[in-house]
Amino acid sequence: MRIGELARRSGLSRDTLRFYERQGLIRSTPGPDATNSYRDYPEDALITLEQIADAQAAGISIADLTVLLGQLQAADPDTFDGEAFLQDRIDEVEARIARAERFLEGLKRAKAALAAPPVRR
Amino acid sequence: MRIGELARRSGLSRDTLRFYERQGLIRSTPGPDATNSYRDYPEDALITLEQIADAQAAGISIADLTVLLGQLQAADPDTFDGEAFLQDRIDEVEARIARAERFLEGLKRAKAALAAPPVRR
DNA sequence: CAAAACAGTGGAGTTTAGTCAACGGTTTTG
DNA sequence: CAAAACCGTTGACTAAACTCCACTGTTTTG
Numbered sequence: 218m219r220i221g222e223l224a225r226r227s228g229l230s231r232d233t234l235r236f237y238e239r240q241g242l243i244r245s246t247p248g249p250d251a252t253n254s255y256r257d258y259p260e261d262a263l264i265t266l267e268q269i270a271d272a273q274a275a276g277i278s279i280a281d282l283t284v285l286l287g288q289l290q291a292a293d294p295d296t297f298d299g300e301a302f303l304q305d306r307i308d309e310v311e312a313r314i315a316r317a318e319r320f321l322e323g324l325k326r327a328k329a330a331l332a333a334p335p336v337r338r
Numbered sequence: 339m340r341i342g343e344l345a346r347r348s349g350l351s352r353d354t355l356r357f358y359e360r361q362g363l364i365r366s367t368p369g370p371d372a373t374n375s376y377r378d379y380p381e382d383a384l385i386t387l388e389q390i391a392d393a394q395a396a397g398i399s400i401a402d403l404t405v406l407l408g409q410l411q412a413a414d415p416d417t418f419d420g421e422a423f424l425q426d427r428i429d430e431v432e433a434r435i436a437r438a439e440r441f442l443e444g445l446k447r448a449k450a451a452l453a454a455p456p457v458r459r
Numbered sequence: 460c461a462a463a464a465c466a467g468t469g470g471a472g473t474t475t476a477g478t479c480a481a482c483g484g485t486t487t488t489g
Numbered sequence: 490c491a492a493a494a495c496c497g498t499t500g501a502c503t504a505a506a507c508t509c510c511a512c513t514g515t516t517t518t519g
Contacts, residue, residue, distance in 0.1 A: 220496060235497085240476095253485055254497055268444065274437035276395065279476070286470055288448045303449040310442045314435060316395035321431045323389065327409045328424040342465060352466085353508055361506095374515055375467055392493070 219248070223258045227266045234258075241283045242269055265290075275310045340369070344379045348387045355379075362404045363390055386411075396431045 224231045237243050243265055245256035268289065272282050285306065287298055345352045348394050358364050364386055366377035389410065406427065410418055 219496075230478075231496085233476085237476060255485080255495085256497080258454070264351065268441070271437040271441035271444070273476095274397065274434045275441040276397075277441070285445075285448075289444050300449060300452050302453065303445060306443050307442065310438060310445065313395045314438050314442065317397070317431060317435050317438070318391040320379070320389070320392035320396040320398070321428065321435065323392070323410050324406075324424060324428050324431065327406075328421060328428065331421050331424065333411070340466075351508075354506090356467085357507060376465085376515080377467085392504095 218258050218260070219255055220245075220258065223262055223266075229266065237266075237269065237279075240278065240279050242286060253309055276313045277306065277310070281306065339379050339381070340360055340376055341366075341379065344387075346382060350387065358387075358390065358400075361400050363400065363407060397434045398427065400430070402427065 218226075220231050223229075223234055226284075227234070229237075234243065238245060242326040243258070243262050245258045248255045265286065268286065269282060272285065277285065284299065284302065286304060297328055341355055344350075345355055348355070350358075350414050355364065356361065359366060363393075364379070364383050366379045366383075367380040369376045386407065389407065390403060393406065405420070405423065409424060
């Protein structure tokens with residue numbers, strides 16, 4: 218598919234998609250019609266883009282993601298010894314989730330406190 | 339306590355603390371010794387800083403945090419009707435945690451795939 | 460009491476993750 | 490077949506969250 222369709226279907230802007238491609242997060246091929254310069258994006262780019270969104274929610278930077286996506290997609294060893302790297306990311310993400318959950322509890326308490334006492338004498 | 343001690347105990351730089359104060363996230367008083375310009379930070383600034391870190395892990399921006407910290411600390415109604423605002427943040431954080439957990443699973447699968455098959459014919 | 464460590468101020472600089480504008484080609488569509 | 494919609498490239502720009510620097514004044518310490 219071409220970039221416009223990918224943009225529509227992913228909800229991201231064309232600029233963002235090109236930015237991701239420059240960063241090596243997604244890939245495209247020259248497109249079937251070699252007379253123009255239009256690129257062709259594979260169907261599974263949509264899945265990759267979902268993974269990118271998940272990773273960002275987990276606080277992973279694009280730089281780390283470039284490394285990680287390789288690991289996640291082609292879990293092919295001896296390309297990269299990144300087991301330790303992976304474990305570091307896992308620890309990092311777990312810590313972040315724990316913090317986020319702590320914060321979520323605070324939010325819920327605050328909302329309860331706001332909703333409960335219309336006891337305002 | 340003075341800013342240096344707060345920096346040491348919180349693990350943040352003095353610059354970051356001053357930045358947070360400019361943003362209205364923490365507060366200080368003129369300090370007991372009024373002859374100098376040194377500020378005094380209350381003990382509970384450390385707790386606030388923990389909450390800030392939690393909020394950031396939850397993907398909350400400093401701008402939103404300025405609003406939220408007021409709600410979280412003094413859960414005093416009729417200052418602010420922010421129940422809807424709070425609920426929006428709650429939804430946002432829950433969605434982010436869900437994504438982060440999805441990503442975490444992917445990381446763990448990738449690590450398992452990397453660790454398991456030293457079957458390398 | 461002098462040197463080292465610490466504090467405040469102001470303003471400039473950095474990084475990350477995009478976003479925008481301008482331009483010249485290419486398809487699509489009415 | 491012309492206008493509208495789309496595409497790629499280049500390069501400048503932005504917002505958020507810090508970070509650094511230079512300078513001056515204040516405490517602490519050996």
